[in-house]
Amino acid sequence: MKKSLILVGTQWGDEGKGKIVDYFSQKFDAVCRFQGGPNAGHTI
Structure with missing residues (x-):
C-alpha cells in the first residue's frame, strides 16, 4: 500500500x-514541495 503525507503550514513566516x-x-x-512566496534557510 502506498502512503502519502501532506504537511500544510498555516502560519506566516518560519x-x-x-x-x-x-x-x-x-x-x-x-518529496514534492511548493511555497507561495520567498523564504530563507531551506533544509531541502
Whole structure:
C-alpha cells in the first residue's frame, strides 16, 4: 500500500515546516514541495 503525507503550514513566516519535512522525507521515495512566496534557510 502506498502512503502519502501532506504537511500544510498555516502560519506566516518560519514555523519549522522544513525541519519536519526533512525528518519525514527519509521515509518516502519522493518529496514534492511548493511555497507561495520567498523564504530563507531551506533544509531541502
